[in-house]
Amino acid sequence: MPxxxxxxxxxxxxxxxVAAVAEQMSVPGNASSLHTAGRAARRxxxxxxEIIAAGLGAGPSEVVFTSGGTESDNLAVKGLYYxxxxxxxxxxxxxxxxxxxxxxxxxxxxxxxxxxxxxTWVEPDPLGRIDPARVREAIEQDPADVALVxxxxxxxxxxxxxxxxxxxxxxxxxxxxxxxxAVQAMGQLPIDFAAVGADLLTASxxxxxxxxxxxxxxxxxxVRLRPLTQGGGQERGLRSGTLDVAAIRGMAVxxxxxxxxxxxxxxxxxxLRDKMIRGALDAGFDITVSGPHEVGDVSRRLxxxxxxxxxxxxxxxxLYLLDAAGIECSTGSACQAGVPRPSHVLLAMGVPEAQxxxxxxxxxxxxxxxxxxxxxxxxxxxxVERAQRAHHAGRAGxxxxxxxxx
Amino acid sequence: MRVVAxxxxxxxxxxxxxxxxxxxxxxxxxxxxxxxxxxxxxxSARGCCTIEDAGDARRVADRLxxxxxxxxxxxxxxxxxxxxxxAEYAAGRTPNPCLRCNERIKFAALLDxxxxxxxxxxxxxxxxxxxxxxxxxxxxxxxxxxxDQSYVLGVLDTDQLARSFFPLGDTTKPHIREEAAERGFxxxxxxxxxxxxxxxxxxxxxxxxxxLGAAPGEIVDDSGEVVGTHEGAFAYTVGQRRGLGLxxxxxxxxxxxxxxxxxxxxxxxxxxxxxxGVDLLEADHGRWCGPAPSGEVRVGAQVRAHGEEIPATATxxxxxxxxxxxxxxxxxxxxxxxxxxxxxxxxxxxxxxxxGRADAPS
Numbered sequence: 124m125p126x127x128x129x130x131x132x133x134x135x136x137x138x139x140x141v142a143a144v145a146e147q148m149s150v151p152g153n154a155s156s157l158h159t160a161g162r163a164a165r166r167x168x169x170x171x172x173e174i175i176a177a178g179l180g181a182g183p184s185e186v187v188f189t190s191g192g193t194e195s196d197n198l199a200v201k202g203l204y205y206x207x208x209x210x211x212x213x214x215x216x217x218x219x220x221x222x223x224x225x226x227x228x229x230x231x232x233x234x235x236x237x238x239x240x241x242x243t244w245v246e247p248d249p250l251g252r253i254d255p256a257r258v259r260e261a262i263e264q265d266p267a268d269v270a271l272v273x274x275x276x277x278x279x280x281x282x283x284x285x286x287x288x289x290x291x292x293x294x295x296x297x298x299x300x301x302x303x304x305a306v307q308a309m310g311q312l313p314i315d316f317a318a319v320g321a322d323l324l325t326a327s328x329x330x331x332x333x334x335x336x337x338x339x340x341x342x343x344x345x346v347r348l349r350p351l352t353q354g355g356g357q358e359r360g361l362r363s364g365t366l367d368v369a370a371i372r373g374m375a376v377x378x379x380x381x382x383x384x385x386x387x388x389x390x391x392x393x394x395l396r397d398k399m400i401r402g403a404l405d406a407g408f409d410i411t412v413s414g415p416h417e418v419g420d421v422s423r424r425l426x427x428x429x430x431x432x433x434x435x436x437x438x439x440x441x442l443y444l445l446d447a448a449g450i451e452c453s454t455g456s457a458c459q460a461g462v463p464r465p466s467h468v469l470l471a472m473g474v475p476e477a478q479x480x481x482x483x484x485x486x487x488x489x490x491x492x493x494x495x496x497x498x499x500x501x502x503x504x505x506x507v508e509r510a511q512r513a514h515h516a517g518r519a520g521x522x523x524x525x526x527x528x529x
Numbered sequence: 530m531r532v533v534a535x536x537x538x539x540x541x542x543x544x545x546x547x548x549x550x551x552x553x554x555x556x557x558x559x560x561x562x563x564x565x566x567x568x569x570x571x572x573s574a575r576g577c578c579t580i581e582d583a584g585d586a587r588r589v590a591d592r593l594x595x596x597x598x599x600x601x602x603x604x605x606x607x608x609x610x611x612x613x614x615x616a617e618y619a620a621g622r623t624p625n626p627c628l629r630c631n632e633r634i635k636f637a638a639l640l641d642x643x644x645x646x647x648x649x650x651x652x653x654x655x656x657x658x659x660x661x662x663x664x665x666x667x668x669x670x671x672x673x674x675x676x677d678q679s680y681v682l683g684v685l686d687t688d689q690l691a692r693s694f695f696p697l698g699d700t701t702k703p704h705i706r707e708e709a710a711e712r713g714f715x716x717x718x719x720x721x722x723x724x725x726x727x728x729x730x731x732x733x734x735x736x737x738x739x740x741l742g743a744a745p746g747e748i749v750d751d752s753g754e755v756v757g758t759h760e761g762a763f764a765y766t767v768g769q770r771r772g773l774g775l776x777x778x779x780x781x782x783x784x785x786x787x788x789x790x791x792x793x794x795x796x797x798x799x800x801x802x803x804x805x806g807v808d809l810l811e812a813d814h815g816r817w818c819g820p821a822p823s824g825e826v827r828v829g830a831q832v833r834a835h836g837e838e839i840p841a842t843a844t845x846x847x848x849x850x851x852x853x854x855x856x857x858x859x860x861x862x863x864x865x866x867x868x869x870x871x872x873x874x875x876x877x878x879x880x881x882x883x884x885g886r887a888d889a890p891s
Contacts (some may be wrong), residue, residue, distance in 0.1 A: 440646060443557070443598055462562045463602045513645035 125449045126495040130330075130427060130488030131307060132453055132465075136487070137332040137380055140373045144334055147369035153357040154366045155355060164368045171375035175339060178378040179305075180315030187340045187358045188371055189413035192306040192327035195228035195340035198362065199302040199323040201271055202348035204234055207300070208465050209272040209349065214270040216315030218243045218261045218294075220253045220285070221471040223280050224304055226325075228467070245274070250415045251336045251472050255290045266297040276305035276324075277312065280455035280484060281414035281469045282428025289322045300346055306330055306338075310381050310488070311389060311426050318391055322346040328370065333490055337370035367480065368462065371498050392487045393419060394428035399485060402500040409434050413469065414481075424473055427487035430455060432474065436481035444481045444506035455484030530649040532694065533556045535635060536584030538588065540709045540716045541654030541697055543589040545552040547712055548696040549652045551594055552808060557648070558590035559595040563606040564727065585716050592713065602638055604793055609633040611727055615740050618763040622864025623789040625681065625834065626725055632684035632816070650692045657682050658698030659690060666690040668875040669820045670848070673701040680834050681880030683868035684816045700869070734764040734772075745832070746795025748773065749787065753874030762790050765797045768805055768860020775799065787835075806888050811881030812867050815848040822869075822876060828845060830854060830879070832861050843869055843876075850879035853887060 152164025163482075171181070176183040189195045200217070207214040219231055221244040234240035243261045247253050253274050259497040262269055272294040277284045287303050294301040302344070303325040310331040316324050324341040328334050340359065342348060354363030381388070397418045403410050415423040432520055433441060438454035445452055456466035465479035485499060532871070534546035537560045537675065550556045560583050581601055582823040585803065590597035610630050619622035640651050656671035657679040665687045671677040699703055709717035726858070728736045733765075741763055748757035767785040779785065779801075786805055789798035822828075822845050828839035829854050840855040852867055861884050869876040 128774070439598055440642075443596065444646065446596060462599050462603075509646055513642045515643040516641035 124499045125446075125451050127490060128450060128485040128487065128495055128499060130451045130491070131356045131455075131486035133286055133329045134310065134488040135336065135372070136329070136334060137377055139380065140333050140376045142371040143376045144312055144369045148371055152368060154368055155357065162365075164470045166370055167372050168366055169345055171371045173327075173364075174375040175378045176341075178183045178314075178382040179309070179324070179339075179341060180317045180319075181324075181341045183340050184297070184359075185316070185343060187342055187361050188366055189338045189340055189362055190327070190336055190367075190430075191338040192224075192304065192325050192517050193226040193329070194362075195325035195338050196302075196339050197230055198228055198348065198351055199249075200230040200271070200327060201234065201351055202361070203300060203302065203323065203346070204238070204240060206347045208238075210347075213268050215239055216265070216268045217241060217270055218245060218246065218258060218272045218299075219241050220245045220274045221269075221274055222247050222251060222253070222280075222283075222468040223273065224306070227273055228305060238313075240270070240526045241268075247262045247283070247468075249471055249473050251278055251413065251468065252415070253285050253290065255286055255293050258484070259293045262293065262299065266299070269299045269494050271295070271302060273301050273302040273304070273333035276303050276308035277304045277425050277428075277466060278315070278414070278484075279307045281430045281464055281472070282307075282425035283414045284308070284423050287321060288319045295320065296409050307425060307428075311392065313385060313387075316341050328374035328377060331374075331381045333374040333375045334370045337367055337374050339374070349529050357469060384400075388489070389421050389426045390419075392491065393421050393489050393492055395493070396424075396426055396429055398493075399487075399499060400431075402496070402502060403429070403451065405498070406507070408504075410507075413472070413474070425450070427491070429485040429487070430477050430484075431508055432469075433481040433483055433510070434478065435514050436507065437463070437514055438480060438482050439482050441506055443479070444509050445499075445502055448502035448506060450502050451489035452483060452485045452499075454482050456482065530544045531557075531647060533557055533593075533639070533643040533648050535651060535652045536560050536586035536641060537654070537722075538585035538716065538719075539654065539722060540706060540714065540719055541656070541702075542586070543716050544697045544705050544709050544712070545594055545652050545654040545694075546589065546595070547693060547714075547783075550595065550677070551664050554594075554652075556593070556595050556652075558586060558593075558595050558599070559639070559643075560586040560599045560600050561606075561634070562804045562884075563603055563610075563634070564602045564703065572644070585719065588715050590774055592625060598637065600609070600642065602634055604631070605638050606634055607726075614725075617864050618737050619741055621762060621792040623766045623862035625866050626727075627681040627834070628684050628866050631681055636685055636689045636693060637752075642691065644692065650694055652694035652696060654697055655682060655696050657695045657701070657875075658873075659693065659695055662819070662874075664820050666809045669698070670870070670873040670875070671695075671698040677836075677868075680866075680868045681873050683818065683875050686816065686819055690818060703758050704753045725802075729874075730841055737761070737763050738838065743794055746797065748751055748775065748797045748799055750779075750799060751800040756785075756799065759797055762792050762795050762797050765790050766860075767862035773799060802859065805859040806886070807856040807859075807861050807884040808857045809885040810850075810852040810854070810861065810867055810881050811883040811885075812850040812852065812881045813848055814880040815845055815850045815877060817845075817877035818875045818880070819877075821845055826871075826876075827870075828876055829851075831868045831870065832858065833863055841869075845877075848879070852879075857886070 152160040152165040154168045172183045176395045291301040300322040303321045304325040307329045309326045328337040411432045470480040532554045536542045537831040601845045655678045658669040660667045660705040671681045681741045724731045742872040744761045757775045765787045788800040788804045831838045868878040
């Protein structure tokens with residue numbers, strides 16, 4: 124059996140989710156229909172909405188169902204930008220952390236390229252933390268031209284938890300709306316939308332043991348968004364399209380699960396995480412851990428995140444060798460056409476490009492146990508040795524320079 | 530054995546990977562990203578290393594149920610193949626980048642990385658055969674003469690051959706396409722790639738001009754008379770007839786060909802067809818796919834990828850190789866590789882530095 128250590132990419136659906144989705148898929152029902160089947164579907168959607176809202180500290184009317192984290196981020200960043208610019212043409216500046224997921228970063232790039240937006244990136248400190256004071260500085264360049272602030276709740280690569288409430292407070296001081304992508308945080312940390320005060324929050328079903336293809340955008344009632352899709356006017360007109368009743372119910376079931384057992388699960392994962400980090404640091408390869416790390420800490424680093432930098436290695440070599448040894452993990456960063464690129468998150472944290480290429484992310488979740496940690500630590504030394512040899516082979520060992528004729 | 534199957538996204542390497550798996554090897558598919566812009570979408574059948582090719586290769590790997598990785602060797606490819614290609618043309622020579630890529634990338638950087646990762650060998654979709662001989666593994670022509678690619682593999686030494694598999698060498702191309710279709714590969718009908726993979730539109734002259742800049746000069750005939758002008762001597766190859774744009778016709782109306790490219794003076798020399806015929810080749814960078822020949826040996830010599838084989842006598846002195854062809858051939862340019870055969874066996878290769886004639890009138 125392979126050891127699955129890539130829960131940040133997707134975590135296996137919970138058995139109760141699979142059962143609920145299967146059951147729901149077997150009954151007909153468009154939640155917009157007025158007949159009995161439609162009403163039954165509508166009831167499932169609305170009960171799910173209440174469960175998810177309660178799990179995230181939001182009101183049911185603040186929940187907008189989408190197809191997942193990427194769509195929620197798009198609706199938040201673009202929808203808010205278009206509305207703010209329409210209300211006040213000066214408001215075209217985005218203040219966004221440099222370590223966002225591509226679902227936010229690429230929206231920013233799009234708005235800059237096609238919609239006249241300007242961007243002020245907020246750089247993290249070497250541990251990947253966004254300092255609220257830096258957000259303030261960015262706003263104070265000209266508070267009157269800012270459309271929105273977007274800073275993620277917890278980083279998907281290095282696991283740093285951001286001071287979202289403080290950053291929100293800074294943005295609100297200037298009357299600027301705040302979006303936070305909580306996709307990675309939702310399964311592992313308590314999320315209280317009302318307490319944090321953010322205007323928009325992104326969450327995803329499949330990162331918490333729910334189905335793929337469903338997510339939510341929490342949107343405060345007083346925040347105005349321009350919808351990106353037009354159609355049947357579902358979800359307050361913000362997100363047209365027939366609701367995926369089964370997936371929504373599945374996400375609600377998963378929400379219940381992560382909410383109920385959260386504090387115990389958080390400590391359990393943190394303990395596995397700490398063993399894994401300690402073991403890797405002690406493996407003798409000058410491996411370093413990225414982001415903040417203290418044993419038992421769950422407020423500054425995601426309890427399920429292990430992010431290592433292995434010197435003189437290519438992450439993809441490590442991935443192959445670990446995969447061959449039955450360990451499924453990730454480099455943590457996106458590829459371009461399958462070609463690994465040094466992570467923008469690590470580069471923003473000031474990690475040199477050569478070091479960033481040796482990144483390895485192991486992410487824990489509901490199926491993880493001590494056997495996974497032990498298997499990883501067992502496989503690591505041989506994988507690192509080989510990957511380091513391959514790294515040197517790819518650079519040195521070249522054929523002698525060719526003799527030119529004539 | 531644990532084998533890396535180099536998968537370009539084409540039909541040949543797909544079948545090669547499948548055959549390695551059938552033979553009982555543990556196979557991992559690797560697509561080499563060689564392009565500077567990995568996201569380039571191909572617009573025609575030309576070129577390689579595009580996102581589409583990587584996707585095609587991945588589909589095949591998924592179907593075979595083997596792991597698949599993309600290895601980024603774009604920097605090495607740029608330095609060792611593309612920059613060399615430009616420098617060779619700038620020096621008035623005509624290189625074959627496929628040989629260079631095989632020598633430096635596929636059977637060097639890729640093979641070295643694979644070995645370091647614990648693999649035993651690399652398999653590719655080249656049409657050639659490896660045969661166990663008295664002195665180790667030998668490289669032979671493929672059974673399909675129309676597809677034979679032993680020419681571009683003539684740079685491999687015995688160590689590299691010992692770590693290489695060419696599972697398609699015993700089959701003709703039409704059969705490979707049939708086999709791909711039977712295996713349900715989506716690439717079964719994908720057109721063959723042609724030309725030079727990093728010049729996607731096939732416009733070598735334009736590509737070189739964009740890198741080397743215009744360098745106008747004169748086109749002269751063999752008596753030294755100026756008969757035209759050009760925008761860069763690097764765009765001309767010995768033996769070329771088309772695209773010369775000569776303004777002054779010859780008195781006898783004979784067709785004229787490029788017979789020499791002289792980058793130092795930016796001169797392109799044209800002359801009649803008989804000036805093109807050469808039978809002496811001086812070559813350097815000799816590479817032996819087995820024991821180096823000693824003394825004078827009788828060989829078959831091939832000077833371009835799908836050219837004919839000409840009976841010849843060769844002598845090797847270290848990396849320097851002299852080849853005397855039994856008859857003259859036209860259009861042999863410095864920079865081209867001459868690959869030597871003994872029957873179907875590849876003896877080795879060398880890069881042509883100078884050409885001449887055995888009985889040249891002085």
